[in-house]
Structure formats: structure tokens, C-alpha cells
Amino acid sequence: MAEGGGPGSENLLFLTDDQLRKGIEAMFFAYRGFTADPDRILSHHAYGRAHHRALHFINRSPGTTVNNLLSILGVTKQSLNRVLRSLIEDGLVESRVGTRDKRERHLYLTENGQDLESALSDAQRRRMRAAFRTAGPEAVAGFRQVLEAMMDPEMRRHYEDTKEAAS
Amino acid sequence: MAEGGGPGSENLLFLTDDQLRKGIEAMFFAYRGFTADPDRILSHHAYGRAHHRALHFINRSPGTTVNNLLSILGVTKQSLNRVLRSLIEDGLVESRVGTRDKRERHLYLTENGQDLESALSDAQRRRMRAAFRTAGPEAVAGFRQVLEAMMDPEMRRHYEDTKEAAS
DNA sequence: CTTGGAATGTCAACAAGGCTGACATAAAAT
DNA sequence: ATTTTATGTCAGCCTTGTTGACATTCCAAG
Numbered sequence: 001m002a003e004g005g006g007p008g009s010e011n012l013l014f015l016t017d018d019q020l021r022k023g024i025e026a027m028f029f030a031y032r033g034f035t036a037d038p039d040r041i042l043s044h045h046a047y048g049r050a051h052h053r054a055l056h057f058i059n060r061s062p063g064t065t066v067n068n069l070l071s072i073l074g075v076t077k078q079s080l081n082r083v084l085r086s087l088i089e090d091g092l093v094e095s096r097v098g099t100r101d102k103r104e105r106h107l108y109l110t111e112n113g114q115d116l117e118s119a120l121s122d123a124q125r126r127r128m129r130a131a132f133r134t135a136g137p138e139a140v141a142g143f144r145q146v147l148e149a150m151m152d153p154e155m156r157r158h159y160e161d162t163k164e165a166a167s
Numbered sequence: 168m169a170e171g172g173g174p175g176s177e178n179l180l181f182l183t184d185d186q187l188r189k190g191i192e193a194m195f196f197a198y199r200g201f202t203a204d205p206d207r208i209l210s211h212h213a214y215g216r217a218h219h220r221a222l223h224f225i226n227r228s229p230g231t232t233v234n235n236l237l238s239i240l241g242v243t244k245q246s247l248n249r250v251l252r253s254l255i256e257d258g259l260v261e262s263r264v265g266t267r268d269k270r271e272r273h274l275y276l277t278e279n280g281q282d283l284e285s286a287l288s289d290a291q292r293r294r295m296r297a298a299f300r301t302a303g304p305e306a307v308a309g310f311r312q313v314l315e316a317m318m319d320p321e322m323r324r325h326y327e328d329t330k331e332a333a334s
Numbered sequence: 335c336t337t338g339g340a341a342t343g344t345c346a347a348c349a350a351g352g353c354t355g356a357c358a359t360a361a362a363a364t
Numbered sequence: 365a366t367t368t369t370a371t372g373t374c375a376g377c378c379t380t381g382t383t384g385a386c387a388t389t390c391c392a393a394g
Contacts, residue, residue, distance in 0.1 A: 011304060012304075013304075014299055014304045014307045014308075015296055015299055015300065017292065019299075019307075020292045020295045020296055020299070021227070021288075021292075022311070022326075023295050023299065023307070023310070023311065024201075024223075024288075024291055024292070024295060025326055026310075026311055026314040026315065026326065027197075027198065027201050027314065028220070029314075029318045029319075029322040029323070029325065029326050030194075030313075030314035030315070030317040030318050031194065031198050032241060032318070032319065032322060033317045033318045033319050033322060034191075034194050034317055036319060053195070056191075060188070074199060121188075121191075124191055125184065125187045125188075125191070127317060128187045128190050128191060128317070129182055129187055130316065131313050131314075131316035131317040132181055132182055132186075132187070132190065132313065132316075133182065134312075134316040135309065135312040135313045135316050136312075137178060137180075137181045138305070138309055139308070139309030139310075139312040139313050140181045140186075140190070140309065140313060141181075141306070141309060142302065142305055142306030142307065142308060142309020142310050142312075142313075143190070143193075143306075143309050143310045143312075143313035143314070144189070144190065144193055145301075145302040145303075145306040145309075145310075146197075146298050146299065146302040146306050146307060146309075146310035147193040147194065147196075147197035147298075147310070148193065148197070149297070149298035149299075149301040149302050150197040150200045150201055150294060150295070150298040151196045151197050151199070151200045152196075152199065152200050152203060155196040155199060155200060156196070158196065159189075159192055159193065159196050
């Protein structure tokens with residue numbers, strides 16, 4: 001890569017429209033790879049990407065409520081409900097009525113749920129690990145910085161907290 | 168962040184399962200931000216994300232064929248055809264029969280098509296530019312390296328070529 | 335205590351955009 | 365002349381988003 005533009009141009013080549021377009025396409029193509037492996041597993045079961053997302057975040061925060069999951073996933077409660085219903089019917093997720101507030105449902109993975117979540121997660125982590133190893137630690141730090149800056153502020157909140165589990 | 172694990176552990180903290188999980192969630196949340204602005208514009212028209220993708224890649228490679236677009240987007244021709252048909256009917260895309268091979272259709276944006284593509288692209292670039300500027304050039308390089316390593320090889324081909332336009 | 339509103343979750347119906355399968359056409363390749 | 369390739373179309377299915385209507389529960393104001 002060439003360095004520096006004119007005199008005093010503080011090395012802003014990475015902000016040209018062409019560089020931005022490359023960034024946009026990188027996101028597009030990489031996201032396809034990112035979801036490819038779990039999607040392959042899901043197609044064997046009767047599930048889709050939405051089920052994967054639910055399993056992931058229930059696993060991350062056992063006992064989370066439907067409402068909390070809603071704000072993380074950014075879909076309507078009706079949409080999430082359909083996914084949860086099938087997961088509950090199939091015995092992958094358990095829904096316990098809240099003790100303090102009986103309107104709330106607290107969500108947990110069953111053993112079967114944990115098994116599927118692990119299978120999906122392992123596949124996704126395998127690719128992520130390979131990419132991280134190839135690119136190296138400094139690249140990974142940059143990757144995280146850019147992605148974090150690209151999130152909506154509310155999403156960044158969910159990303160930063162890792163501990164907001166049950167009640 | 169703490170540095171180094173045991174003696175001789177070559178600073179591989181960025182490959183722990185927890186770091187990988189953070190990477191996975193970063194992709195998820197950032198992709199939402201990445202598509203949010205164009206989606207907002209598209210919802211005013213009668214179009215969706217699929218139309219945006221078609222417009223983007225036709226704009227990048229004017230004169231591209233349906234088949235080529237198919238392999239870039241990774242969808243079925245039936246699915247792409249539905250999208251292209253509406254774009255052509257609405258006068259955003261022009262489909263010209265090939266001169267050398269009359270089976271092929273070469274795709275071009277009309278003036279209206281370019282206008283919409285610009286609007287979508289501007290919105291997306293604005294966010295990408297802000298993220299790049301916040302994170303800085305080294306982070307951007309790392310971002311690109313990790314994403315590139317995460318792509319399927321065939322997708323990486325499409326990403327690397329920028330010039331494979333008309334015939 | 336009762337009542338009304340807010341929060342939470344469920345059911346029904348619809349739309350976008352993936353998918354497969356079957357088939358038609360035209361042109362290129364053999 | 366026959367086969368293969370590129371494209372388009374019709375029909376029908378699935379997932380996953382949407383809105384609208386509704387039931388339940390909680391809480392707070394009267």
C-alpha cells in the first residue's frame with residue numbers, strides 16, 4: 001500500500017470512497033462466512049438462524065426474560081415468540097414463570113438445548129478462531145474496535161455488558 | 168487487559184473461548200448497525216435488502232451478467248430474478264441482451280437506479296467512515312484482515328477482484 | 335378495595351425473500 | 365442434429381420479519 005497523500009494529508013487514505021466500499025463488501029462477504037457453518041447444521045434440524053440467535057443469548061445469560069431478549073435481538077415479541085415456542089415444545093428451552101413478577105418468563109437451556117448450542121457455537125468459533133489466528137492479535141484488536149464503532153449505541157450496551165443474567 | 172498467560176504462552180489470550188464469543192457478538196451487533204441506515208431508506212420505497220445488494224453489485228460492475236451476480240450474491244436465480252424483475256419494471260436497472268453471446272443479459276443502472284444506489288451507499292458509507300475514523304488506520308487494517316480471513320475462499324475471490332466488469 | 339393503565343406474553347394473519355422443482359426458450363458448443 | 369448453457373417463469377413451500385387483537389398480571393390512583 002502507498003503511504004501518505006499530499007503534504008500534510010495525515011494518512012487518510014483509509015477513508016477514501018473506494019476504501020469504504022471495500023470495507024462494506026468485506027462486511028457483506030465475511031458475514032456470509034460467519035453464518036455459513038451454523039446454517040449448515042441448522043438445516044439438518046427444522047431450525048433457522050433465528051433459533052440460533054435465541055439459543056446463543058439464552059446460553060450467555062441464563063434466566064433472561066423474554067423482554068430482555070427482545071431488546072437484544074431487535075425483533076418484535078411476536079416474531080421471537082414463535083421461535084421460542086418451537087424451542088420450548090422441542091424441549092431445548094425451559095420457560096419458568098417469574099417468582100417476583102409472574103408476568104415475566106425466565107428462559108433456560110435444557111441439556112438438549114445446551115447440546116445444540118454447543119454444536120452451533122463450536123462451528124462458529126472454529127471459523128472465528130482460524131480467522132483470528134491467521135490475522136494475529138493486533139488485527140483482532142482492530143477488528144473489534146471498528147465493529148464496536150459501527151454498532152448503534154444501544155447495541156453497544158448489550159455488547160459491553162456480559163453480566164446481566166438472571167434475577 | 169492482562170498480558171501473557173503462563174511462561175511460553177505466546178500471548179494467545181485473543182483466542183480464548185470468551186474472546187471468540189465477544190468476536191461473534193461483535194459481528195452480530197455490528198452487522199445490525201451496518202444495515203440499519205440503508206434499511207431505513209429502503210422501507211420508504213417498496214424495496215428490501217435484496218434490492219440493495221443487487222444495486223450495489225451492478226453499480227460496482229456495470230454490464231455484469233445475471234449469472235455472475237448470482238455467484239456473488241449466493242442466492243438462487245429464482246430469488247434474484249424476482250428482485251431484478253421489479254427493479255427493471257421500475258426503471259432502475261436496464262437489461263441488455265449480450266452482443267457476443269445473446270443468451271446473456273448485461274445489467275446496468277439507469278439514472279434513477281444510480282440515484283437510489285447513491286442514497287443507500289452514502290448512508291452506509293457515512294457510518295463506515297465514522298467507524299473507521301474513530302478506530303484509526305491500524306484498526307481498519309486489522310478489521311480488513313480478520314474479515315478477509317473469515318470469508319469462504321470463493322467469496323474472497325469476488326472480494327479481491329474489483330475489475331471484472333462488462334464484456 | 336376497586337379499577338384502570340402499563341407491562342408481559344400469546345394467537346392469528348400477512349409480506350418479504352429465501353428455497354426446490356418443473357419447464358420453456360434461445361443460443362452456443364459438440 | 366443434438367446436447368449443453370444461460371436465462372426466465374410458474375407454482376408452492378419455509379423462515380422470519382411485520383401488525384393487530386387479546387389475555388394475564390402487576391401496580392398505583394382513587
